[in-house]
Amino acid sequence: MAAEGNSKPAKKLSLKENYALLTRGLGWEPSYEKKEDIFRYISFEGVKIHDWDKWEDPFRLTMDAYWKYQGEKERKLYAIVDAFQQHNGQFNVTDARYVQALKLFINGITELEYDSHRGFNILAREFPGVGPRIAAQMQSLDELRHATTQIHTISQYAKYFTGMNEFPYQFDRVWYLSIPKSFFEDAVTSGPFEFIVAISFAFEYVLTNLAFMPWMSGAAFNGDMATVSFGFSAQSDEARHMTLGIEVIKFLLEQDPGNVPLVQKWIDKWFWRGYRLLSLLATMMDYMLPKRVMAWNEAWEIYYEQNGGALFADLARYGIKPPKRAPETIAEKGHVAHQMWSVFYGVRDAVGFQTWLPSDEEMAWMSEKYPDTFDKYYRPRYEYWKSLEAAGTPFKNATLPQLCQVCQWPCLFTESGDPTTLSLRESEYQGQTFHTCSDGCKDIFDDTPEKYVHAWLPVHQIYQGNCFLPGVDPTAPDFNPMYEALRYMGIKPGIDGGDYKGSADATNWENWTSRPANIHEGAYTDAVRDTANPADASARKTS
Amino acid sequence: MATTSTQPVFIALQANNDTMPIIEAIRQDNPNAVVHDYPAMVKIDCPGRLVIRRETVEEHLGREFDLREIQVNMISIAGNVDESEDEFVLEWRSA
Numbered sequence: 001m002a003a004e005g006n007s008k009p010a011k012k013l014s015l016k017e018n019y020a021l022l023t024r025g026l027g028w029e030p031s032y033e034k035k036e037d038i039f040r041y042i043s044f045e046g047v048k049i050h051d052w053d054k055w056e057d058p059f060r061l062t063m064d065a066y067w068k069y070q071g072e073k074e075r076k077l078y079a080i081v082d083a084f085q086q087h088n089g090q091f092n093v094t095d096a097r098y099v100q101a102l103k104l105f106i107n108g109i110t111e112l113e114y115d116s117h118r119g120f121n122i123l124a125r126e127f128p129g130v131g132p133r134i135a136a137q138m139q140s141l142d143e144l145r146h147a148t149t150q151i152h153t154i155s156q157y158a159k160y161f162t163g164m165n166e167f168p169y170q171f172d173r174v175w176y177l178s179i180p181k182s183f184f185e186d187a188v189t190s191g192p193f194e195f196i197v198a199i200s201f202a203f204e205y206v207l208t209n210l211a212f213m214p215w216m217s218g219a220a221f222n223g224d225m226a227t228v229s230f231g232f233s234a235q236s237d238e239a240r241h242m243t244l245g246i247e248v249i250k251f252l253l254e255q256d257p258g259n260v261p262l263v264q265k266w267i268d269k270w271f272w273r274g275y276r277l278l279s280l281l282a283t284m285m286d287y288m289l290p291k292r293v294m295a296w297n298e299a300w301e302i303y304y305e306q307n308g309g310a311l312f313a314d315l316a317r318y319g320i321k322p323p324k325r326a327p328e329t330i331a332e333k334g335h336v337a338h339q340m341w342s343v344f345y346g347v348r349d350a351v352g353f354q355t356w357l358p359s360d361e362e363m364a365w366m367s368e369k370y371p372d373t374f375d376k377y378y379r380p381r382y383e384y385w386k387s388l389e390a391a392g393t394p395f396k397n398a399t400l401p402q403l404c405q406v407c408q409w410p411c412l413f414t415e416s417g418d419p420t421t422l423s424l425r426e427s428e429y430q431g432q433t434f435h436t437c438s439d440g441c442k443d444i445f446d447d448t449p450e451k452y453v454h455a456w457l458p459v460h461q462i463y464q465g466n467c468f469l470p471g472v473d474p475t476a477p478d479f480n481p482m483y484e485a486l487r488y489m490g491i492k493p494g495i496d497g498g499d500y501k502g503s504a505d506a507t508n509w510e511n512w513t514s515r516p517a518n519i520h521e522g523a524y525t526d527a528v529r530d531t532a533n534p535a536d537a538s539a540r541k542t543s
Numbered sequence: 544m545a546t547t548s549t550q551p552v553f554i555a556l557q558a559n560n561d562t563m564p565i566i567e568a569i570r571q572d573n574p575n576a577v578v579h580d581y582p583a584m585v586k587i588d589c590p591g592r593l594v595i596r597r598e599t600v601e602e603h604l605g606r607e608f609d610l611r612e613i614q615v616n617m618i619s620i621a622g623n624v625d626e627s628e629d630e631f632v633l634e635w636r637s638a
Contacts, residue, residue: 015628058624061611069614076615209619213555213584216618220583228583232557232618239617243624250623293582307621310550314623314635 019060024053027130039128045191048256052129055251058243066138070145073233077149080229085156094222094290095519096161096509097500100353101288102154102227103163104280107352108180109211110150111171113234115184117143119195126192132251135244136196142237149233153226160512161505163352163496170490173467174352175400175458178408182455183277187270189451193252194266200245202270202323204238206308207278212238214299215281218289246311253318260319269447271323272440276407282337283344286366287358290519295369297333305330325440331416334373338366342381343412346397350482352491354500357382357389359520377419394499398482400459404437405452406444411437429453548635549590552622558585562616564603565595571603572596584618593622595631 013021030038042049083089093099120140127133151167158164171177187198216231252259282296304326312322341355348355358366363382366374385395401410402424415421425442427434429449436442445452461467462481465474467488473479486493500506501524506517510527517524554569556562562585569576569587576589587593600608610631622633 015626059611059614059626065611069611072615213581213586213619217581217584232583235618236614236616239620240614242620246623306551307553310548310552310621310635313550314548314637317637 015060018062022062023131023134039126041126041192045193047193047259050255055129055131057131057135059240073236077229077233081153081226084226089225090157090160091513092223096505096517097290098222099161101284102157103353106154106164106167107170108177110147112180112184113143113147119188123192139241146234149230153230166490174489178458180277182408183273196248197266198270201249202267203274205242205245207274209303210278210281210299214294218293221293222289222291264320268324269444272325275329279336283340286337287341296337300333328416334370335419338378339412343410349498352496354498354503356500357386361520403457403459404441405434405455406436406441409437413437546591546634546636548637550635551588551590552593552633552635553586553588554620555584555586555618557616558583565600567603568599569595572599592634597629
């Protein structure tokens with residue numbers, strides 16, 4: 001053996017050589033098991049792959065680089081999370097209305113990261129090609145990182161604010177959290193190719209920019225150092241995942257012309273499913289950010305119409321068309337945020353976050369951003385509800401809504417061409433009637449009704465009496481079904497949701513920060529310091 | 544390498560001290576790039592093709608640079624990616 005130092009160091013491998021050794025050199029052909037016994041789920045969807053070696057990760061990321069840069073991201077993120085916690089960063093956000101959006105995030109989105117971790121684990125096991133298996137394995141680890149960093153970061157908020165301490169329990173039970181849950185479980189119970197088209201392409205490439213760009217930028221603008229840090233740290237992985245998304249599409253389309261109609265069908269389906277899920281962000285951006293960066297319709301124009309347009313122009317050479325229901329998303333962009341917030345306000349006693357009516361200043365912003373829709377359709381509604389609040393008879397909706405059999409949103413959306421008519425669709429299957437919210441969801445139901453008839457629709461289950469804790473007696477004279485259903489869901493009635501004004505979060509905010517709980521309305525309590533007249537804090541109270 | 548597409552590609556980076564030299568390098572090598580500043584984020588659009596060249600980043604940074612370091616501060620991208628030791632390219636191929 002030559003003494004160290006005598007031999008010349010080996011020539012450093014190029015990125016391409018390194019990646020080729022990892023993804024080709026480390027793979028092998030099975031000798032004593034049949035390939036179809038090892039990769040069990042790869043053929044039933046009808047996708048044809050002739051040469052897995054044609055797959056190449058354009059980043060050519062090798063394991064050594066993966067661990068190096070992921071480690072660097074984690075150190076950077078946790079330095080910020082530590083600073084945030086040590087400096088009471090939870091009190092530096094604009095006001096505690098912003099925190100209500102974090103409740104939606106931890107209860108409804110973080111679990112999707114974990115589901116995604118599981119989904120990509122399956123792909124890392126089931127794909128016969130080494131290149132995509134490695135990419136799926138890296139992504140599976142990334143998604144687990146996203147779930148844990150989000151939980152760590154938001155745990156600081158959970159110490160001070162309501163509604164964030166039961167997130168895994170709530171995710172499986174809360175009626176509106178079945179929207180994200182059913183989305184991902186639909187994907188993960190599909191075949192591996194449909195899953196990767198659904199999540200990597202339709203969701204991550206086409207749609208998640210909306211969550212991680214304008215929303216996270218908005219979080220930064222509202223002083224939430226913690227969320228923007230985990231958001232951007234996650235998104236640095238997401239840029240790699242998006243590339244996996246576009247590569248998988250090109251790979252499938254180039255491998256066999258027979259794959260084109262399958263891919264088109266999945267794009268149409270998962271673009272619509274992803275759009276319905278992410279339109280929650282419309283209401284988070286327009287209503288829950290006290291200081292706003294961009295309106296939903298502007299974000300949709302940039303991230304779907306402009307960038308999605310460029311993407312689908314590029315894919316046209318394979319015979320791929322833009323998603324079938326894209327025109328509906330464009331027609332809805334001036335309505336969807338307002339329609340959702342109206343529904344959440346109406347059922348505020350049955351949700352795990354607090355709601356409020358937009359202030360005059362916020363409505364002026366909406367009139368400016370939505371000149372064709374807000375003043376005509378939504379301002380009169382809010383002004384009427386304000387007058388009811390002022391009269392002491394606030395509007396409340398005690399009836400849980402009809403859910404869509406596919407997306408599981410309440411059927412709250414209106415017809416594309418007529419914002420005064422609710423959009424409702426029906427399909428017959430085996431003698432029963434199933435309800436959907438739109439043509440997009442009806443397409444999906446009608447294509448695979450045998451899958452969607454199994455949907456566990458929370459509102460149906462509540463009304464059927466299947467959502468009460470053990471020991472609850474529905475025949476007892478003081479039985480309150482709403483109260484008991486909320487307890488089953490892990491929501492504390494009267495604490496986690498309801499009116500923001502007068503809530504524990506709003507009152508605690510003023511006590512702990514001496515700043516107004518709603519920057520647009522002035523102080524709710526005497527705890528807010530009057531900087532102009534420190535001796536008389538109560539003078540600024542609005543009620 | 545020229546593309547005929549004029550559809551916009553983009554890269555979004557965190558707005559921080561690590562990315563300032565990268566953004567300067569992008570401006571220098573891509574005269575058609577448009578830099579948009581948002582809270583905590585910079586989004587750079589460019590018609591058809593955008594390139595980040597290692598050498599240009601190194602000139603602005605004053606040290607050796609591995610293009611994979613971009614991943615630490617990258618928020619999002621649009622376009623087909625091709626990465627080598629010397630260049631990170633985003634590109635649309637069709638018009």
